């Protein structure tokens with residue numbers, strides 16, 4: 001192995017290497033050729049979800065008894081890595097997986113058996129509806145209201161910035177069930193959106209990057225959701241359910257961040273060996289070698305930390321503060337490393353036909369969503385002082 005090659009992660013084994021090969025082949029054949037079209041239309045469509053489901057690439061770490069592939073978080077990491085190294089940010093399987101994990105970790109047996117197989121097959125695309133126009137970092141500001149009426153809840157309100165929003169068939173919707181109960185007044189409803197009266201997808205939002213990912217506004221007007229779809233069957237547990245799954249969500253972001261750095265670095269190494277200026281390939285300039293050395297070192301440090309976090313997820317010991325460190329630091333470094341990769345590409349690095357250009361725009365939001373990096377620092381800081 002030369003230093004520029006990615007080290008093999010300590011959690012990899014022969015079975016995972018075969019799995020990685022089949023994911024990579026699928027991604028190359030079914031996704032890479034379609035990415036430009038997906039970026040144009042601002043979504044990846046339904047067909048690719050069903051194809052990925054048929055291949056066993058969705059819900060890879062969910063037990064087979066609930067329709068998952070029966071693997072563990074390493075299988076999920078392999079999928080995120082193969083997507084992110086190629087800059088494929090439209091297929092938001094991370095959000096899909098988080099939706100499935102809410103069910104796995106907090107759902108009733110009936111809810112798990114009913115919904116997870118539909119997510120694992122790609123029949124339903126999963127989404128998570130927390131953010132509202134007036135409530136992002138501060139989820140206590142959520143106003144979407146669900147009022148019990150017989151065997152249903154009647155829901156009124158709206159959500160914004162919802163990933164997979166226009167395609168979703170199953171939305172984990174955070175609602176206020178008791179406005180007087182403070183943090184215990186929130187619940188999660190699993191909303192089956194197809195042909196649902198009172199459910200409306202608003203604009204698919206025009207973003208700086210991640211053009212192939214559909215990010216939508218959602219509206220609910222007297223929308224009836226069966227009370228049987230209340231996650232876990234008990235009101236008032238919504239915020240606790242959200243909080244307990246945050247480390248999983250945040251480490252996924254770090255996994256995709258470091259894989260994007262690796263992909264950008266590989267593309268840049270190839271580019272600087274070809275591109276000539278002043279009669280030399282630009283790889284021969286000392287500045288190029290220094291910048292590459294810095295980017296490779298940061299990427300390797302990030303990889304080592306993220307590999308440790310992946311192992312901690314498997315061992316069930318990843319704590320919230322460590323996951324927050326991974327999310328904030330890796331996403332900051334992702335932006336820094338990819339920025340240097342753009343610089344080494346010169347003007348071509350600013351052209352969307354180049355991978356590093358798309359990766360640069362796509363990276364920016366990693367510091368914002370899934371809890372902003374400022375909120376991550378709050379979480380870490382509080383854990384140090386508690």
Ligand SMILES: Cc1cc2nc3c(=O)[nH]c(=O)nc-3n(C[C@H](O)[C@H](O)[C@H](O)COP(=O)(O)OP(=O)(O)OC[C@H]3O[C@@H](n4cnc5c(N)ncnc54)[C@H](O)[C@@H]3O)c2cc1C
Pocket residue numbers: 095127128129130131135136137138160161162163164207210215365368369370371372373374375378
């Ligand atoms: C592309 C994209 C996809 C998304 N996908 C989803 C999704 O699928 N589901 C979903 O529910 N949401 C989603 N979001 C929403 C995302 O999680 C929020 O945008 C994010 O949590 C920040 O909330 P906000 O935008 O309201 O910013 P605000 O909370 O208004 O924050 C504005 C600024 O103030 C800072 N700030 C806020 N509070 C503090 C504090 N206590 N201390 C210090 N600084 C603070 C923030 O760090 C930020 O810099 C998505 C967003 C984007 C852009």
